[in-house]
Amino acid sequence: MSQPNLHMRLLSWLALSVLVMQLSACAVQPSAVDPAERHRLAAERIRATYEAVLPEFSTSKRRHYAQRLYRVTGDARYLPANREYMAHLEERLEAEIAELAVPGQVERLSRQSVEGYPRRTEKQRARAEMFTEWAEVAYARGLLFRLVQAHYHGMLDEITDHERALEYLGDLPWAEFLTDPDVLGVYAAQVANQVHFLHQLGVMDLRREVEAAFRRRYPPDTLATLTAEEYRNWLYGLTHFVIAASRYYQQEVDAEAYAWVLESFEAQAGRIMRDATEDIQAEVALSFLLTGRDGHPLVGRVRDALAAAVDPASGMIPSPGGSTDLERGEHRNVLAIMVLGWQGRLYPGPVSP
Numbered sequence: 001m002s003q004p005n006l007h008m009r010l011l012s013w014l015a016l017s018v019l020v021m022q023l024s025a026c027a028v029q030p031s032a033v034d035p036a037e038r039h040r041l042a043a044e045r046i047r048a049t050y051e052a053v054l055p056e057f058s059t060s061k062r063r064h065y066a067q068r069l070y071r072v073t074g075d076a077r078y079l080p081a082n083r084e085y086m087a088h089l090e091e092r093l094e095a096e097i098a099e100l101a102v103p104g105q106v107e108r109l110s111r112q113s114v115e116g117y118p119r120r121t122e123k124q125r126a127r128a129e130m131f132t133e134w135a136e137v138a139y140a141r142g143l144l145f146r147l148v149q150a151h152y153h154g155m156l157d158e159i160t161d162h163e164r165a166l167e168y169l170g171d172l173p174w175a176e177f178l179t180d181p182d183v184l185g186v187y188a189a190q191v192a193n194q195v196h197f198l199h200q201l202g203v204m205d206l207r208r209e210v211e212a213a214f215r216r217r218y219p220p221d222t223l224a225t226l227t228a229e230e231y232r233n234w235l236y237g238l239t240h241f242v243i244a245a246s247r248y249y250q251q252e253v254d255a256e257a258y259a260w261v262l263e264s265f266e267a268q269a270g271r272i273m274r275d276a277t278e279d280i281q282a283e284v285a286l287s288f289l290l291t292g293r294d295g296h297p298l299v300g301r302v303r304d305a306l307a308a309a310v311d312p313a314s315g316m317i318p319s320p321g322g323s324t325d326l327e328r329g330e331h332r333n334v335l336a337i338m339v340l341g342w343q344g345r346l347y348p349g350p351v352s353p
Helices: 001-026 035-051 059-073 077-097 105-115 122-131 133-152 162-170 173-179 181-200 205-219 220-225 228-246 259-267 270-276 278-290 297-309 329-339
Strands: none
Touching: 001 077, 035 220, 035 297, 059 077, 059 329, 077 122, 077 133, 077 162, 122 133, 122 181, 133 162, 133 181, 173 205, 181 228, 181 259, 205 228, 220 228, 228 259, 228 270, 228 278, 228 297, 259 270, 259 278, 270 278, 270 297, 278 297, 297 329
């Protein structure tokens, strides 16, 4: 282990020890502790746990963690992981866009995307089956994601022939895919992401059509009949209409434009707290925070639940099945840090230096 990483690790463990003592004091006299302080300490406990091991994570996980925490804190400690990702992203996109001109390459990549789609869980198997009908979209969704990431980091114009990639995306049947009821039934959050990515890149604007299709797919009088998995897909989709509109935590979102989303959360508050996973609960809270509604009662309920879910032994929020695997739990826990430690300001980018 390098000297800087060792130093960082020692500092993280020292901070973690202090936080453990602080949280233990909170547990002894919970009524005497201000809720905001309890939430802050819980966020710092999770953060210290993760930052002690973050250098060991995959590039993708480091990017996911550092990108989000930079955007809600502006803290320079998250710049190196973001810049590492930018360098990797530029290299990959340059090579990928050059391949678009190679005859048969897109077809090959599309087949590989379908064949390589994970099938470990029932949800993954349902999505893999869905993509057999949309093989080229199975590939193009990754290209779309990488292009919008380049856009967010202010480096899209530096990518050679990026216009070719945008034109390629513009020729695909996104309207049919993103409004298909079967697609929405298993892929709602990703649909919400992709419709906003397409708009943000200037490829096409399908936001109204997709919102209408989503609301037709999940009318209010059917919500009580949804299975737990269907209900979570609906909730997850709702949260991503707001999160994607914020360019993933880079700008506030107009509450009036997404009143239908926030009102849905309000109407379902009881079931959200009962049946939703901590990931989704956190994204519900973030939807209110991104629309400037920090004081909403549901935000407070989610914060209390997230703080209470922190496992004292592992310093993180375990999975619904009880797993304390830090890398697999990164998504759930970075969202919890964001909600519990929200500072009320967003920082775009970071842009390429």
